[in-house]
Amino acid sequence: NRAYIFNKIVIDTTSHIQVTQYNTATMFDKFKHFYNKDNLNYSTGYVDPFEFHQTFYQVLVNFKVADLKNKNPPSYVNQNMFLFINSLMATIIISIACYHGLVTADLPLITEAGTYTIVLIYKMIILNCTRKNLPQYHNFLRAMKKDFQYICSVGEKYRAQYFENQLKTWKICIVICIFNVGIGILMNIFAFLSLFYFQVTHVEDTEQNRPLLFPFWLPNVDLSKSPFYEVFFMFGNVTVVLYTYNFTCELWFIYFSTIIINSMQFSSRCYLWSSDLVLIFNFVLYDVTLSLTFSTLIGTHKGYAGLLSFFKSFILSKIITFLFLNYDY
Template sequence: MNSGIFTALRAFIMKEGFDFTSTDINLHTFHPQLRMFLVPMGIFFNNENSIIRFIWPFMSSALSMVAIGFEAIFVFHGIEVKDYAFATECFCYFILLGVIPLVYGSVLFNRQNMLQIMESMNNDFKCVCKLDARYREHFLKGQLLIWQLCFFWLWFTGIIAIMYFAVTLVPLLYLTLFANQDEHTVRPLIFPMWLPEDDPYRTPNYETFFILQINICFIFVQAFAVYVYIQFHVLLHNYYMLDLVIMHFGVIFEGLDETVAYLPVRDERRVETQRILNKRMERIVTWHNSVFKLTAMISKVQGAPLVYQVMVTSMAVCLMMYQIAEKLNEGSIDIMFSMLITATTIQLWAPCYLGTMLRNKAFDVGEACWLCGWHETSLGRLLRQDIVIVILRSQQPLSIKFIGLPYLSLETFSSHMSSAYSYFNMLRHYN
């Protein structure tokens, strides 16, 4: 039974039943999860202007704002009573929850850009899958990696949410089945709480807050995990499109007669060769421009959440390190914050690493253009102006750009991790 489940899961992740040789593959047949993830974000594909699409984003944003308000109260209370472990934990959740309204608002406000992103990637699929096998296989191999990374990321974030439920439900189950009334135990909540004039752990307060916290966990995974996935999906898609541009430069003069370059301009053989070269260069320029346009559109959709993500990650990592260090001082290991700091680090590392890859690959396009052999064949004179334009275009750094957002690179990641460690040392010294 377990072997059958494992085999089926492996076949699903590896797309073993998918026809990679088909010329009719598109974005939605290869990545059906994209539409499924975008519908709760308020992006409908059948009835695009339906008022229903606002219901879930509004409810999720409202609940997250309520939770943010509570966490702010808890932070001030923790500082007031000098319970800094409680204050830092609540402030950490305050920072993490702050991204949820930004994500929903940014996607809804830039809905047309999101639809254009889907259409652009779909057009890339249709174009590439009708080309030679070498292009299609390389492109689909990259798309398969995106598919696998999607489920790895969702599985990882889902595990963290399940662990939060588990560390609450297991003690609660114990209290229900085995605890005596004279033990004076308190029913646990997923996140610590405090009320100024009441006890959050008494009925019906406990049940109300417990349901609210379960919903917040689900909303965070559904919103933030999907936001990060769409981010690295688009960046990796662009990376593999640039790979195809470089591959195309390698065969731009393939199968053409060099001697036609010496024929008169109006000669039929030269005109036909010029047409073929123009067609090949047109495909390169189209793909290259598509990458820049797609990057510009994802910048508009995710620019504001990315600014917030980059700005607060140092503080969030610092607070998580503080919580882990405090538990280590008490002789225990905080498993939840260890997992949470791993996820927080990955969510910043992923766009920075992919940003570096994309930037370097964009520069590689210019190098591939220069080394395509244009100077070794007389056909190079037929494309000299086009080659110069592509080289100049490829010198522009390719990155997500938004007000207040630095270039996403490994240098950015290293800088923010260094800042987080500095903040951590300051906090520990103060404590």
């Protein structure tokens, strides 16, 4: 009986491992097909640009900027309102911490909280653009649709090169989005691991406080005590996730700008314009990169979250700059 039970356990365990490996391989194969667009035939016939770039188009739909028939700005009653309220609350709280740093002459707190204040204001600016710059989003989508129609009809001889560039752009932006989401996940993991490490190594009757991901501060409130700590701990983690989601709005702009610039290559009257746009974009990107890198580097004086944000901004800007400087048009 013991041998039978032991053999059954071994067989069940082996079967479970094989099923897990099969499911993992299947999931990886599905992502590989999605990444390489193996399930979409773009060699013949008309290709719908919104189907080719369906993932990013769906994100534009979520932010209410993809409806070409609706010329009115998006309604306030949608996910953008929730994101804006979250960023506004976070900005107010972190600004209070920055003010406290100014009053107490706490330079690390000033630089870290000040950096996060700027980053959160930037988030609200992005959300505001979804309302104020709605015609520009629509112009991007119309231009992309017009280019696909041209390539699939009059410009048939350019089809292979055109869709090769489109596929490269798609792949690079997928990698960038995965990297961006990964940073948000890693920051949340870091917050939970820091709390776990504190609980394991904490010694009673010491002045150590439970760690928070961001330098929150409120007057006459001890954020290390329950329930304030739990509220701000989860608020910080949720804000990171929402900011990561919102930050993709900037990636869409870069993504669609890249698509438009690639498409302009196939129109002779716009060839020189596209080269100028690439150069101008790189100069602007380089200037923004320096500013963002400098401000975030100062914020790393006290918090690891600032360090992660610095690496994210630095690596992301380098990838995008490499794309524009070394892209084989």
